[in-house]
Amino acid sequence: MTFTKQEKxxxxxxxxxxxxxxxxxxxxxxxxxxxxxxxxxxxxxxxLGGQMGYNSLGNIFFFGVGMYICAITQIGLFYDVGIxxxxxxxxxxxxxxxxxxxxxxxxxxxxxxxxxILSVFLGWAVFGLRGPYFAIGTLGVALxxxxxxxxxxxxxxxxxxxxxVFPGSGDAKSIFFYILCFLSATMTFLFLKWLYSTRFGLxxxxxxxxxxxxxxxxxxxxxxxxxxxxxxxxFLGITGGLFGNMTGFIEPLEVAFPTITFxxxxxxxxxxxxxxxxxxxxxxAVLFHFIKEATWIYFLGxxxxxxxxxxxxxxxxxxxxxxxxxxxKFPHWFGIEVEDKSLKxxxxxxxxx
Amino acid sequence: MSDNFSLLxxxxxxxxxxxxxxxxxxxxxxxxxxxxxLVWGVMNVKNLAQGEFVIMGGYFAWYAGEQGFHPIFALxxxxxxxxxxxxxxYKVIISRVVDKDMFTSLLATFxxxxxxxxxxxxxxxxxxxxxxxxxxxxxxxxxxxxxxxxKLISFLxxxxxxxxxxxxxxxxxxxxxxxxxxxxxxxxxxxxxxTEKVYAFTFALNSAICGVAGVMISMIWVIQPFYxxxxxxxxxxxxxxxxxxxxxxxxxxxxGLGIAEQYGGFILGAELQQATVVGLLLAVLVWRQIQSKRxxxxxx
Numbered sequence: 027m028t029f030t031k032q033e034k035x036x037x038x039x040x041x042x043x044x045x046x047x048x049x050x051x052x053x054x055x056x057x058x059x060x061x062x063x064x065x066x067x068x069x070x071x072x073x074l075g076g077q078m079g080y081n082s083l084g085n086i087f088f089f090g091v092g093m094y095i096c097a098i099t100q101i102g103l104f105y106d107v108g109i110x111x112x113x114x115x116x117x118x119x120x121x122x123x124x125x126x127x128x129x130x131x132x133x134x135x136x137x138x139x140x141x142x143i144l145s146v147f148l149g150w151a152v153f154g155l156r157g158p159y160f161a162i163g164t165l166g167v168a169l170x171x172x173x174x175x176x177x178x179x180x181x182x183x184x185x186x187x188x189x190x191v192f193p194g195s196g197d198a199k200s201i202f203f204y205i206l207c208f209l210s211a212t213m214t215f216l217f218l219k220w221l222y223s224t225r226f227g228l229x230x231x232x233x234x235x236x237x238x239x240x241x242x243x244x245x246x247x248x249x250x251x252x253x254x255x256x257x258x259x260x261f262l263g264i265t266g267g268l269f270g271n272m273t274g275f276i277e278p279l280e281v282a283f284p285t286i287t288f289x290x291x292x293x294x295x296x297x298x299x300x301x302x303x304x305x306x307x308x309x310x311a312v313l314f315h316f317i318k319e320a321t322w323i324y325f326l327g328x329x330x331x332x333x334x335x336x337x338x339x340x341x342x343x344x345x346x347x348x349x350x351x352x353x354x355k356f357p358h359w360f361g362i363e364v365e366d367k368s369l370k371x372x373x374x375x376x377x378x379x
Numbered sequence: 380m381s382d383n384f385s386l387l388x389x390x391x392x393x394x395x396x397x398x399x400x401x402x403x404x405x406x407x408x409x410x411x412x413x414x415x416x417l418v419w420g421v422m423n424v425k426n427l428a429q430g431e432f433v434i435m436g437g438y439f440a441w442y443a444g445e446q447g448f449h450p451i452f453a454l455x456x457x458x459x460x461x462x463x464x465x466x467x468x469y470k471v472i473i474s475r476v477v478d479k480d481m482f483t484s485l486l487a488t489f490x491x492x493x494x495x496x497x498x499x500x501x502x503x504x505x506x507x508x509x510x511x512x513x514x515x516x517x518x519x520x521x522x523x524x525x526x527x528x529x530k531l532i533s534f535l536x537x538x539x540x541x542x543x544x545x546x547x548x549x550x551x552x553x554x555x556x557x558x559x560x561x562x563x564x565x566x567x568x569x570x571x572x573x574t575e576k577v578y579a580f581t582f583a584l585n586s587a588i589c590g591v592a593g594v595m596i597s598m599i600w601v602i603q604p605f606y607x608x609x610x611x612x613x614x615x616x617x618x619x620x621x622x623x624x625x626x627x628x629x630x631x632x633x634x635g636l637g638i639a640e641q642y643g644g645f646i647l648g649a650e651l652q653q654a655t656v657v658g659l660l661l662a663v664l665v666w667r668q669i670q671s672k673r674x675x676x677x678x679x
Contacts, residue, residue: 081482083489151661154668158425158481162615166660169612173654184650286608290489297486330497337490341483342475 027220032359036305044208048201055200059272061315062211063265067292068299068307069214070258075293076301077227078254079234080153084164085262086289087148087171088141090282092263093270094175095140096133097187100271103129111182123193134206134267141263142256149252156237165285172283186277189270203272210268214261215308221257222304230254234302291318294337300347309348383646392523397641403530403599405637406537409630410592411610412617413544414585420623421561421581422477424484430610431495432586436461436593437602438503440510450510450598454536457590465586469579477578492607500604510597533595540591544584545626557581609653616660619667 029037044062048055067085074080101110104125121129152163176184192199221227229250232240241247270276283289291314299310317336321329340347346354353360387393415429439457440450472491476484512529519526548554559567560577568574596602596610617636621628636659643655 081485083485151665151668154672155664158485159619159664159667161482161485162425162619163661163664166612166657166664169608170654170657170661173651173657177648177650177654286493290493293486327501328497331494331501334490334493334497337493338472338487341487341490342472345479345483 027216027223030360033305036308040308044212048204052197055204056272057315057319059200059204059207061312062207063269064291064295064311064315065308066211066214066261066265067288068295068311069218070261071292072296072301072307073218073221073230073254073258076296076303076307077222077234078230078251079237080251081157081161081293082164083161083289083293084166084168084285085258085292086283086285087164087168088145088259088262089266089269089288090168090171090175090278091144092137092141092266093276093282094181094266095263096130096137096267097189097270097276098181099133099136100126100129100190101187103132108180111180111185111187121190121193126190126193129190130267130271134264137263137267138260139263141259141266145255145259146252149248149255153248153251153255165289168283168285168289172279172285175278175282182276184278186275186281188275191274192271203268206268207265207272210261210264217257217261219304226250226253290337291333294333294340297337297345297347298340300349300351300353303347303349303353306347306349313348383648387646390523392520393645395520396524397645398638399524399526400530401638401641402634403534403637404641405634406534407592407595407599408610408613408617408637409633410537410540410588412614412621412629412633413541413626414588414592415614416618416621416623416625416629417557418582418585419618421557422473422564422578423481424473424477424582425481425488425615426585427485427488427611428492428495428607429585429589429614430607430612431492432461432465432589432607433593433596433610434499434602434604434607435464435495436590437510437597438499438508438593439590440594440597441508441602442503444510450512450594451532453510454591454594457594458587461590462583462587464590465583466579468586469582473582474575474578492611496604496607503604505604507601507603508597509601510594512598527599530599533599536591536595540588541630544588553577553580609656612656612660616656616663619660620663 043058047058051058067089071082071085074082074085098107101107104121148167152160152167155163175181181187192202194202229240229245232243232245233247233250237247266282270281273281276282295310295314296307297310298314299308300306318329318333321332325332344351387397411429411433414432415426418424418426436457439460440453443453443456444450468491472487473484476487514528514532516525516527518524548558556567556572556577557580559570559572560574560581564574567577593602613633613636617629617632620636621632636656639659640652640655644652647655
């Protein structure tokens with residue numbers, strides 16, 4: 027794992043934003059925390075979509091599953107989940123601060139592990155699909171999960187679950203979750219940076235370039251694909267648990283499985299920044315978050331239309347994304363050596379003489 | 380759940396009711412699915428905005444009803460307007476993604492779907508709407524089977540439109556050009572077919588068919604700006620199950636889907652009706668996978 031000079035600058039910039047952001051702009055702590063979640067979304071999507079060439083439209087599934095597992099663990103450790111959800115968050119249950127912290131950390135742990143295990147089973151079902159079928163199949167998984175959780179009364183059904191209340195002031199809550207979001211995004215960042223520098227990263231790229239060929243060269247492609255998906259699910263599960271606790275209320279269609287909003291945003295962010303590059307998704311997530319907040323403020327009511335138009339324009343005119351464009355124009359910035367074709371030809375001529 | 384199931388055994392006429400409702404709805408699904416298969420087969424574009432086209436057509440009928448006209452008069456208007464809309468969409472968006480990889484078209488049409496949904500939402504509001512047709516409801520078997528006559532009319536219109544489209548594809552010059560292009564676009568171009576025009580026409584025809592389907596949906600069911608996604612999923616279920624260029628297959632699969640959905644909604648409860656559709660999509664995909672695994676292939 028090595029960083030070039032530009033990458034070091036970007037890392038320092040992100041670190042400064044992460045540490046001093048909430049100190050300088052305390053009113054925006056929640057927004058900056060969501061920015062870290064968005065970066066995590068984009069990076070975990072890019073692990074499959076960009077590096078492995080499997081464009082999933084249903085990665086949000088693990089986000090929602092993690093959210094539910096975390097919530098059930100938090101409540102289930104101390105109360106009966108069915109009774110708790112049936113009361114719709116009325117004051118029947120109180121969590122002491124010890125109970126809260128034990129609950130949330132074990133909840134996040136189980137959310138991560140549970141999502142990863144689920145992804146292995148799901149991978150068995152969907153990884154025989156390629157290209158558009160994979161995209162549609164995963165979209166179906168996420169949509170049906172939303173419907174199924176909406177019909178499952180034990181976890182609150184369509185009415186949702188109110189999560190345990192944070193024991194402390196509102197400021198303490200936002201700082202607590204901010205730190206957790208920042209840590210999980212950093213963890214994902216470092217882990218993926220390391221992963222792409224290993225043999226595993228090369229295998230993923232080989233699958234993207236030509237899966238049949240990769241398989242005939244002896245790569246057990248299904249194993250690689252499943253592990254990659256499990257990694258992605260692991261981090262998404264943690265994020266889901268965090269996000270559920272940040273909002274304090276879980277509802278299947280809008281919060282836990284927002285397939286049409288967050289689920290598509292993670293794809294759009296990667297495409298804007300440039301999929302298949304390490305920094306593209308991060309850049310895309312940062313830009314997209316700012317665009318989103320700006321459209322929310324200045325085009326209220328039109329924000330989704332603006333978002334749809336951005337996706338279309340991005341897809342049609344600017345498919346390689348920002349990093350892809352830069353890589354094409356200035357390859358030496360990325361340490362890519364481009365052989366000068368004219369030079370090569372003259373050499374050849376000289377050699378033949 | 381099991382109560383509803385035993386109810387079906389005790390009262391066999393309920394089955395007749397569900398079957399008929401399924402057929403009437405399924406006929407409309409067949410139209411939208413045929414449009415999807417047409418576009419998919421001819422220009423290899425997977426249109427995720429299919430359901431939104433349907434809902435758009437529905438709003439024509441609803442708006443006509445609001446203005447005091449009978450919603451069925453909106454049929455030709457919806458056809459023509461959606462044809463024009465499809466042509467414009469092709470020229471602006473689809474023509475730029477035709478020769479790109481398939482995920483591109485999927486995402487571009489998804490962006491289009493978001494724009495259409497939200498546009499309708501801004502113009503007409505998020506309420507669930509129904510276009511009142513004012514036709515009576517016929518009762519059979521002493522009232523245990525009811526058929527709204529509008530469902531019968533819409534079924535007939537569906538059949539008529541389907542026959543017209545098939546005749547059009549088989550007999551007219553442009554229909555032949557479309558089929559030639561879907562077989563081999565390059566060869567068709569060499570033979571002097573303006574493939575660009577054929578693509579535009581195909582896409583416009585698809586959205587016109589969807590518009591007509593939407594008019595019918597608004598009269599016999601409900602429309603809402605965000606109800607497009609399940610319609611898109613339905614079209615995909617049908618096309619994936621039937622395969623491309625298999626018109627009888629599309630019809631059978633669509634009718635089957637309509638019936639399965641009615642039964643699913645009845646037995647599992649109305650809140651799981653949509654989950655039935657998506658569950659069927661997954662089932663079909665897994666089934667196709669097992670099928671091709673036997674030949675050591677992946678579903679591409």
